[in-house]
Amino acid sequence: MTGPSVTRGAAGTLAAWLARATERLRSAGVASPRADAEQLAAFALGISRARLVVVDELPPSAAERLDELVARRARREPLQHLTGLAGFRYLDLAVGPGVFIPRPETESVVGWALAALPSVSGGGPVCVDLCAGSGAIALSLAGEVPGARVHAVEVDPAALGWLRRNVAASGLPVTVHEADVTAPPIASLARLAGSVDLVVSNPPYLPDADRDEVEPEVGEHDPPRALWGGADGLDVVRAVVALAARLLRPGGLLAVEHADGHGVAAPGLLRADGRWAEVADHPDLAGRDRFVTGRRRAGAGQRATGEEG
Numbered sequence: 001m002t003g004p005s006v007t008r009g010a011a012g013t014l015a016a017w018l019a020r021a022t023e024r025l026r027s028a029g030v031a032s033p034r035a036d037a038e039q040l041a042a043f044a045l046g047i048s049r050a051r052l053v054v055v056d057e058l059p060p061s062a063a064e065r066l067d068e069l070v071a072r073r074a075r076r077e078p079l080q081h082l083t084g085l086a087g088f089r090y091l092d093l094a095v096g097p098g099v100f101i102p103r104p105e106t107e108s109v110v111g112w113a114l115a116a117l118p119s120v121s122g123g124g125p126v127c128v129d130l131c132a133g134s135g136a137i138a139l140s141l142a143g144e145v146p147g148a149r150v151h152a153v154e155v156d157p158a159a160l161g162w163l164r165r166n167v168a169a170s171g172l173p174v175t176v177h178e179a180d181v182t183a184p185p186i187a188s189l190a191r192l193a194g195s196v197d198l199v200v201s202n203p204p205y206l207p208d209a210d211r212d213e214v215e216p217e218v219g220e221h222d223p224p225r226a227l228w229g230g231a232d233g234l235d236v237v238r239a240v241v242a243l244a245a246r247l248l249r250p251g252g253l254l255a256v257e258h259a260d261g262h263g264v265a266a267p268g269l270l271r272a273d274g275r276w277a278e279v280a281d282h283p284d285l286a287g288r289d290r291f292v293t294g295r296r297r298a299g300a301g302q303r304a305t306g307e308e309g
C-alpha cells in the first residue's frame with residue numbers, strides 16, 4: 001500500500017492533528033468539525049479522504065499548511081473556498097469567492113427532474129437552468145441526460161466567470177446566456193419560446209429579513225445576489241415562473257427550489273398563475289419543504305403581449 005511521502009518529524013501524527021483541528025473547528029461553531037478537518041487534511045496531502053487511514057506522521061511542512069487552512073476554516077471561510085471545489089451529484093465544480101456553493105438540497109431537485117423527464121421527452125430534451133451559478137444544475141442535466149441540449153442563464157458577472165470555467169472544463173453541451181430573468185424578454189432565449197422540455201431553477205429565495213440569521217459561511221461568503229429574494233423571498237421565484245411559462249412547450253416541466261418556509265406560497269404562485277397543471281411541492285432529504293414542480297398546461301396562453309422569452 002502506498003501513501004503520501006511522509007517524513008518523520010516534529011509535527012506529530014495525523015490522528016493527533018485531526019483531534020486538535022476538530023476541537024478547534026467545533027469551538028469556532030463549524031457544523032461538521034471532524035468531517036471538515038479530514039477533508040482539509042486530504043486536500044493538503046493530495047490524497048482522498050479514504051487514504052487518510054494510511055497516514056501516520058505528518059511532515060512538518062504539511063502540518064504548517066494544515067494549521068493555516070484550519071485557521072481560515074475556524075474564521076468560517078467555507079470549506080469549498082479552501083479546497084476550490086464543490087461536489088454536486090457526479091460533478092466536482094470549481095468554486096470560490098463570487099459564486100454560490102451548490103447545496104445537497106439542489107441535488108434532490110435535479111433527481112426529480114431526471115426521473116420526470118421521460119414523461120416529457122423521448123430523447124434529446126431541451127433544458128434550461130435559470131439562475132445557473134456555478135452550473136451545478138445545467139451541467140448535471142447535460143452530463144446525465146443523453147442528448148440533452150442545455151441552456152444556462154445567469155446575470156452576475158463573477159458567477160458567469162465560474163459558470164463559463166466549469167462549462168469549458170466539462171466539455172458538455174451547455175450554452176451560457178448572460179441575462180436577467182427578472183427583465184424579459186431575453187433576446188438570446190427568444191428562439192426557444194414554447195419549445196423547451198424542462199426548466200429547472202434554484203433562484204435566490206431567502207426573505208430579506210433573514211439577513212441576520214444565516215451562518216457566517218453564507219452571509220459573508222455566498223454572493224448576496226445568490227441569496228436574497230426580496231421582502232417575502234419570492235421576487236425572483238415569481239420571475240422564474242413567468243419566464244418558464246413562456247419558454248416551456250405544452251406538457252413541459254418546471255422545478256423551482258424555494259425556502260423551507262415557502263411550501264405553501266410557492267405552489268400557491270403556480271396555482272394562481274393558471275398556466276400550470278400537476279402542481280406539487282416536494283421535501284428535501286431532511287424532510288423540509290424544498291421545491292415546487294408543475295407541468296405547463298396546453299392552451300393556457302401568454303398572459304401579456306410582447307412576452308417572447
Ligand SMILES: C[S@@+](CC[C@H](N)C(=O)[O-])C[C@H]1O[C@@H](n2cnc3c(N)ncnc32)[C@H](O)[C@@H]1O
Nearest residue numbers: 100102131132133154155156180181202204226
Ligand atoms: C441560489 S444561487 C443558485 C446557483 C446554482 N443554480 C446552484 O444551485 O448552485 C442563485 C443564482 O442566481 C443568480 N441570479 C440572481 N438573480 C438573478 C437574475 N435576476 N437573473 C439571473 N440570475 C440571477 C445569482 O447570481 C446566483 O448565481
